[in-house]
Amino acid sequence: MKSEIISLQEVTFTYTEEEKNIRPAVDNVSFTIYEGEWVAIVGHNGSGKSTLARLMNGLLFPQKGTVRIFGETLNEQNLWETRSQMGMVFQNPDNQFVGATVQDDVAFALENNGIPFEEMVERVQQSIEKVNMSSFMNSEPHHLSGGQKQRVAIAGAIALQPRILLLDEATSMLDPQGREEVLSIVRKLREETDLTVISITHDLEEALLADRIIMMNQGEKYAVGSPEEIFLRGQELVDLGLDLPFAMNVSRLLRDQGIELVAEHMSEEELVNDLWTSHFNK
Structure with missing residues (x-):
C-alpha cells in the first residue's frame, strides 16, 4: 500500500475581519493523499480550495487541526525543508520568473538550495528537456506563449526533484492548446516517476485526469471519489456552481x-x- 504523503486532520482556517470573511474559509476539513496519487481539489470560487493550497505549502497555518507532510506536522521549524520537496506552479507564470533566460530561471531555485554547479547544469538541462523546451534555453521567458511559460515553470519545479507537484490553478489562464501542453507534460512525468500531483482547479476537464477528486463547497469537504463517481452527480454539480x-x-x-x-x-x-x-x- 502506498504511504501517506499529505494528511489534513480537522483543519480550520478563518481570515481576519479586515479581509471580510465572516465564515471559515476552510472548516473542519480532513483528508489524506498517498504517494504517487494525482488528486484534484475542485470547487466554485470561494469554496476553500485555494486556501487549502496555501495550508499545504505552508503559506498559511491552520488555527485548528494539523497539516502533516511526509509524516511530520508542518510548522515553522520544518517549513523550508518541506518546501524543498514540493514543487509549486501557480496561476500566473509571469509572477514566478526571476531569470533573464529560460535556463537561468530554472537554475534559480537550485542555486538557492546550494546545488553544486556541475549537478545544477545537468538538472537544468534534463528538466527543460522533459518539458520539451530545449530549443528555448536562451530565450527570455516573457516572450514565450502562455503554455510555454507554464512548461518552464514546471521545469523549475521538477529540477528540485520534488516528491510533490502542486498545481494551483496552473492552467486557468491558458487557451485550450496551452492547457493540453501543460497537462500532457504532467501526465508524462507521472508515468516516468512516482511523483504525487495535487491539482487545485475549477476546470473539470483537468480534474478528469486525477485518480481522486476532493470537492469543496463553502469551506467544507463536500465529496470525495473517483472522477466517475463525482461527475455522475450531474445536475448536483451544476447547482453548486460547477460545470460538467x-x-x-x-x-x-x-x-x-x-x-x-x-x-x-x-x-x-x-x-x-x-x-x-x-x-x-x-
Whole structure:
C-alpha cells in the first residue's frame, strides 16, 4: 500500500475581519493523499480550495487541526525543508520568473538550495528537456506563449526533484492548446516517476485526469471519489456552481434530441466511439 504523503486532520482556517470573511474559509476539513496519487481539489470560487493550497505549502497555518507532510506536522521549524520537496506552479507564470533566460530561471531555485554547479547544469538541462523546451534555453521567458511559460515553470519545479507537484490553478489562464501542453507534460512525468500531483482547479476537464477528486463547497469537504463517481452527480454539480465536462454536456444535449447513448460519457473519445458504434457504423 502506498504511504501517506499529505494528511489534513480537522483543519480550520478563518481570515481576519479586515479581509471580510465572516465564515471559515476552510472548516473542519480532513483528508489524506498517498504517494504517487494525482488528486484534484475542485470547487466554485470561494469554496476553500485555494486556501487549502496555501495550508499545504505552508503559506498559511491552520488555527485548528494539523497539516502533516511526509509524516511530520508542518510548522515553522520544518517549513523550508518541506518546501524543498514540493514543487509549486501557480496561476500566473509571469509572477514566478526571476531569470533573464529560460535556463537561468530554472537554475534559480537550485542555486538557492546550494546545488553544486556541475549537478545544477545537468538538472537544468534534463528538466527543460522533459518539458520539451530545449530549443528555448536562451530565450527570455516573457516572450514565450502562455503554455510555454507554464512548461518552464514546471521545469523549475521538477529540477528540485520534488516528491510533490502542486498545481494551483496552473492552467486557468491558458487557451485550450496551452492547457493540453501543460497537462500532457504532467501526465508524462507521472508515468516516468512516482511523483504525487495535487491539482487545485475549477476546470473539470483537468480534474478528469486525477485518480481522486476532493470537492469543496463553502469551506467544507463536500465529496470525495473517483472522477466517475463525482461527475455522475450531474445536475448536483451544476447547482453548486460547477460545470460538467464537455462530453457530458454534449451527451445531455444529444439525449434531449432523442439520440440514445450507451452510457454517461466523461471524455470526448468515449462519446465519439459510442456515436460511431451505435448510430453510424451500421
